[in-house]
Amino acid sequence: MNLAADLAYALDPVLWARERLRFDADPWQADAMRSTAPRALWNVCRQAGKSTTAALIALHRALFWQVPGALAIAKPAPVGRAVSQGDRSASGAGRRGATGGRERSAP
Numbered sequence: 001m002n003l004a005a006d007l008a009y010a011l012d013p014v015l016w017a018r019e020r021l022r023f024d025a026d027p028w029q030a031d032a033m034r035s036t037a038p039r040a041l042w043n044v045c046r047q048a049g050k051s052t053t054a055a056l057i058a059l060h061r062a063l064f065w066q067v068p069g070a071l072a073i074a075k076p077a078p079v080g081r082a083v084s085q086g087d088r089s090a091s092g093a094g095r096r097g098a099t100g101g102r103e104r105s106a107p
Contacts, residue, residue, distance in 0.1 A: 010064040010065070013033040013034065013056065014033050014035070016064075017033065023052075023056065025053075026048070028042070028044060028048075029053045032053050032057070033056060033057055037070065043091065
């Protein structure tokens with residue numbers, strides 16, 4: 001790759017996902033990937049690609065916006081949380097994310 005492509009990919013995660021990963025984002029996914037908000041709430045249907053979108057955002061930030069040495073001095077924080085009233089797997093994923101992969105008993 002060249003410097004211009006690297007800069008374009010760093011500035012636009014949707015372009016990076018489309019050209020490097022062959023992932024065509026839906027409009028809501030593109031908005032989510034380009035958002036600079038520290039938190040987001042995605043009110044979309046089941047099987048719409050929420051986990052894929054979160055993974056792409058995390059991967060893009062890890063590849064293009066990492067701070068040198070940050071992993072050595074900082075404890076990793078949860079990146080996201082899945083929330084659903086009727087889905088047990090969502091609460092389990094939230095527990096795993098909040099505890100860094102270690103299960104904990106419900107309060």
